[in-house]
Each structure stands twice: as C-alpha cells, then as structure tokens.
Amino acid sequence: xxxxxxxxxxxxxxxxxxxxxxxxxxxxxxxxxxxxxxxxxxxxxxxxxxxxxxxxxxxxxxxxxxxxxxxxxxxxxxxxxxxxxxxxxxxxxxxxxxxxxxxxxxxxxxxxxxxxxxxxxxxxxxxxxxxxxxxxxxxxxxxxxxxxxxxxxxxxxxxxxxxxxxxxxxxxxxxxxxxxxxxxxxxxxxxxxxxxxxxxxxxxxxxxxxxxxxxxxxxxxxxxxxxxxxxxxxxxxxxxxxxxxxxxxxxxxxxxxxxxxxxxxxxxxxxxxxxxxxx
Amino acid sequence: xxxxxxxxxxxxxxxxxxxxxxxxxxxxxxxxxxxxxxxxxxxxxxxxxxxxxxxxxxxxxxxxxxxxxxxxxxxxxxxxxxxxxxxxxxxxxxxxxxxxxxxxxxxxxxxxxxxxxxxxxxxxxxxxxxxxxxxxxxxxxxxxxxxxxxxxxxxxxxxxxxxxxxxxxxxxxxxxxxxxxxxxxxxxxxxxxxxxxxxxxxxxxxxxxxxxxxxxxxxxxxxxxxxxxxxxxxxxxxxx
Numbered sequence: 149x150x151x152x153x154x155x156x157x158x159x160x161x162x163x164x165x166x167x168x169x170x171x172x173x174x175x176x177x178x179x180x181x182x183x184x185x186x187x188x189x190x191x192x193x194x195x196x197x198x199x200x201x202x203x204x205x206x207x208x209x210x211x212x213x214x215x216x217x218x219x220x221x222x223x224x225x226x227x228x229x230x231x232x233x234x235x236x237x238x239x240x241x242x243x244x245x246x247x248x249x250x251x252x253x254x255x256x257x258x259x260x261x262x263x264x265x266x267x268x269x270x271x272x273x274x275x276x277x278x279x280x281x282x283x284x285x286x287x288x289x290x291x292x293x294x295x296x297x298x299x300x301x302x303x304x305x306x307x308x309x310x311x312x313x314x315x316x317x318x319x320x321x322x323x324x325x326x327x328x329x330x331x332x333x334x335x336x337x338x339x340x341x342x343x344x345x346x347x348x349x350x351x352x353x354x355x356x357x358x359x360x361x362x363x364x365x366x367x368x369x370x371x372x373x374x375x376x377x378x379x380x381x382x383x384x385x386x387x388x389x390x391x392x393x394x395x396x397x398x399x400x401x402x403x404x405x406x407x408x409x410x411x412x413x414x415x416x417x418x419x420x421x422x423x424x425x426x427x
Numbered sequence: 428x429x430x431x432x433x434x435x436x437x438x439x440x441x442x443x444x445x446x447x448x449x450x451x452x453x454x455x456x457x458x459x460x461x462x463x464x465x466x467x468x469x470x471x472x473x474x475x476x477x478x479x480x481x482x483x484x485x486x487x488x489x490x491x492x493x494x495x496x497x498x499x500x501x502x503x504x505x506x507x508x509x510x511x512x513x514x515x516x517x518x519x520x521x522x523x524x525x526x527x528x529x530x531x532x533x534x535x536x537x538x539x540x541x542x543x544x545x546x547x548x549x550x551x552x553x554x555x556x557x558x559x560x561x562x563x564x565x566x567x568x569x570x571x572x573x574x575x576x577x578x579x580x581x582x583x584x585x586x587x588x589x590x591x592x593x594x595x596x597x598x599x600x601x602x603x604x605x606x607x608x609x610x611x612x613x614x615x616x617x618x619x620x621x622x623x624x625x626x627x628x629x630x631x632x633x634x635x636x637x638x639x640x641x642x643x644x645x646x647x648x649x650x651x652x653x654x655x656x657x658x659x660x661x662x663x664x665x666x667x
Binding site for chain 2: 179181182183222224231233234235236237256257258259260262287288289324325411
C-alpha cells in the first residue's frame with residue numbers, strides 16, 4: 149500500500165502574448181513582477197496621425213518606425229516583446245539625444261552583486277599569484293587584477309599590495325562567460341582615486357539598491373552626511389561602503405546612519421540628522 | 428491495478444482507476460485557501476529570504492546566488508540549481524529528497540539559469556511547522572525567496588494542494604487531518620503567465636475527470652495566490 153510519488157515537470161511554454169500585457173508608460177515607478185509583459189508606446193509614427201493606440205514595439209519594422217529602446221537590468225527581449233525577469237520598480241530614462249526610445253530598467257533591492265563593465269567596486273585581495281591579484285568582489289567568482297594596472301606601476305616597480313587589502317577599482321572585463329577583470333587606472337593611466345584603500349576605516353555591506361540611491365547625482369543623504377563630520381567615504385557598486393572619520397565613534401555613527409537610511413522617509417532622515425548635529 | 432498505485436503525468440492519457448459514482452457532489456472551484464502570510468528579506472545572511480505561511484503550515488526559505496560553484500557541479504552554459512529541504516526535526520530522509528527534486532525541477536523551469544552560467548543558485552527550505560499542504564507551501568516560499576534574491580525568472584510559480592475525500596469532495600489547501608482522511612492528495616505547481624502546469628505530485632486514487640477537476644480548482648486558486656504575491660511584493664517595495 150506504499151504510495152508512490154510521481155511527478156511531471158514541464159518548462160513553461162512561451163506565453164501567447166497580447167491580453168495581459170500592460171503599457172510600460174502606465175506602470176512607470178510601479179512594482180512589476182517576473183513574467184509580466186510590457187508594451188512600449190509606439191513612437192515616430194508620423195504617417196499615422198490617429199495612431200494613439202499602443203501596439204507591440206516592432207523592432208524589425210521599417211527603418212522609419214525604428215526606435216532604439218534599451219532593455220536594462222530586469223528586462224529581456226523575446227522577439228518583439230518586452231518581458232520582466234526581476235521584481236522591482238520599473239524605471240525609465242529619456243534618451244540623451246534623438247527622439248523616441250530610451251532606457252527601461254527594473255530597480256530591484258538585491259543583495260548579490262553581478263559584475264558589470266565599467267562599475268567601480270571595492271574588492272578584497274584574497275591571493276597573489278604571479279603577476280595577478282585575485283580580488284573578492286562579492287560576485288560569483290573572484291576578479292583578477294594585474295599588478296601593472298596601477299598608476300606608475302612597471303615590471304620593476306611593483307605596487308605594494310598585500311593579501312587582505314581593500315582595492316577600489318573598475319571593471320574592464322565583465323560578462324557572464326568570462327572571469328571579471330579589474331584595473332585601478334583610467335584610460336589615461338591615472339589612478340583617478342582608484343587603488344589600495346588606506347589603513348583604518350570601516351567596511352560594511354548594504355543592499356545594491358541603497359548604493360545606487362546614494363550615488364545618484366542629486367542625493368541629499370550624502371550632502372547631509374558630509375555636513376555632520378569631516379569624512380572619507382568610498383562607495384562600491386557591489387554594495388560595499390568604506391568610511392573613515394576622525395574618531396572610531398564618528399565612523400560608527402556614520403556607518404549606522406547610512407545603513408539605516410535605506411528604509412527612512414526624507415522627513416525621518418531630517419530628524420535624525422538634526423539630532424546628530426546637536427549632539 | 429491494486430490500490431495505492433497512483434499517477435501524475437499530466438496530459439498523457441491518465442489511466443482511470445476509480446469506482447464510478449464516487450464523484451457525488453464535488454465542491455466548485457471556488458473553495459477557499461487557508462490564510463496566507465508572507466514576509467520577505469527577514470534573514471541577513473542569504474541573498475534572498477522569505478517565510479511563507481498557509482494556515483498553520485510555515486516554511487522559511489533562503490536563497491544564495493548567483494554564487495560560486497564547486498567545479499564538480501559547474502555547468503558551463505547555465506546556473507546550477509540546488510534545493511535543500513530541512514525537516515523540522517531530525518535529518519532529511521527519502522521523503523525530503525523526493526520533495527527537493529520536485530521543487531528543484533519546478534524552479535529550473537522558471538529560473539533563467541542561462542543568464543548566470545557557471546554559478547550556483549541554492550534554495551534552502553526549513554520546515555517550521557507542518558499543518559498540511561507542505562509541498563505547496565515549500566513551493567510558495569521558494570518562489571518568494573527567489574524573487575527576493577533577484578534571481579531572473581521567466582514567470583512566478585505557486586503550489587496548490589487539493590485533497591479528494593472518499594465521497595469525491597474536493598478540498599483545497601488541506602490540513603494534516605484532511606490529508607490523512609483523503610482518498611487522494613494532489614499537489615500542482617503552476618506558472619503565473621499561462622497558469623500552466625509545471626509540476627504535479629499525487630498520492631492516492633483518483634479518476635481522470637477528478638484529476639482535471641482538481642487541476643481546474645488549483646488553477647482558479649492560483650489566481651488568489653498570485654494576487655497575494657503581488658500585494659506582498661508591493662508592500663515590500665512601498666518603503667523605497
């Protein structure tokens with residue numbers, strides 16, 4: 149009488165499209181879920197004056213109606229459909245020049261970092277092997293960093309990097325199929341702030357969403373934090389923040405404030421900063 | 428065919444082994460689920476976590492990934508998906524291993540592993556309390572934790588358990604007592620895009636018609652679960 153278990157697993161077939169899809173314009177800054185389909189407003193449709201209705205974007209339609217739309221993180225293109233793969237708020241950025249298109253992406257609150265070319269990150273040196281360093285960047289595999297990728301480094305003049313040091317660098321190679329590679333110089337060969345992060349200070353981890361929020365050009369948190377104490381601070385796109393103030397106490401306060409900022413409204417933040425400024 | 432034999436392969440000419448006339452007065456597909464509750468991002472160490480409650484059944488899930496993978500488990504063109512199910516007490520046994528595989532196959536169907544080749548995605552499920560429909564609750568917890576971790580997926584999925592009484596009455600989301608008294612217990616995993624079947628696990632005797640009836644009821648109930656997912660995720664993102 150022993151019951152036997154049986155199973156049948158099948159891959160979800162591609163949806164038949166249409167129907168449930170929502171227009172991307174109407175869900176901007178709203179929460180989207182994986183599997184949802186988005187419709188892009190048809191643009192540059194000059195020859196159809198009454199074409200106000202939304203249709204699926206035809207990526208391979210005639211050259212005149214071609215619109216350059218960039219699918220950012222959390223979105224994927226499947227034929228001429230735009231599908232959501234991550235949960236978060238849908239964001240849109242107008243294109244810098246030209247008309248139509250733009251960038252759509254999903255702003256999610258993730259903790260795990262996936263290397264992206266050009267990102268500035270804080271890594272920890274885990275090994276020195278021959279002429280490369282292995283750097284832990286919190287991704288799925290360690291990044292490599294050549295000892296020549298420092299300002300002023302030559303074959304004779306090696307940079308002073310020890311295992312356990314913190315490195316602020318930039319990705320030059322980062323794709324899903326290859327080992328990520330970091331450098332600590334820009335294209336002109338200048339350090340430009342990158343390199344080994346000095347002694348002392350405190351390194352802590354926050355979500356990737358908070359880092360993006362703090363690094364936004366008009367972020368008021370950073371301006372207010374800067375008014376509290378004189379400080380040195382480094383943000384890594386991989387969710388790591390290194391901070392150093394005059395005393396350990398101030399450093400800890402700054403770290404706690406930054407960590408707590410994520411789930412506070414701007415009013416709550418103002419209160420906290422006002423209270424800290426008094427003490 | 429003796430009693431106790433069962434089957435679960437869908438749309439593949441299911442054999443009928445039931446005495447006709449037992450489908451007396453099945454409840455409609457509108458039968459309700461127990462109370463659902465979910466909390467996300469409650470653990471600090473994993474990349475994503477969720478606790479899911481269906482009535483008194485509660486499962487805690489943690490997701491790690493895309494993380495480093497052992498060379499022996501590395502797959503060159505997609506992520507290695509691993510599911511670990513921990514019972515409330517004692518060590519995991521055969522039943523847990525079987526459930527792990529069912530959950531793993533379901534996750535594999537929706538997770539876009541090709542976007543993170545040579546990495547591992549690990550789902551750890553801890554049974555907090557089992558008050559019936561445990562597999563369905565595990566599936567729901569796994570889905571919410573995967574969403575919380577930001578693992579790319581082509582759809583969400585949910586688990587729904589149906590129990591068939593000796594008189595053919597359909598009970599959705601049964602309790603332990605209802606499961607014990609039931610003639611058959613069927614668990615389905617459904618995706619959010621087409622409400623299509625991803626996995627089915629069944630135990631007991633039922634007819635082809637009853638199977639279809641259970642599936643229809645589960646599909647109807649899945650709308651409720653997916654609406655709950657949306658509400659709970661919107662609550663999570665309302666703070667930012």
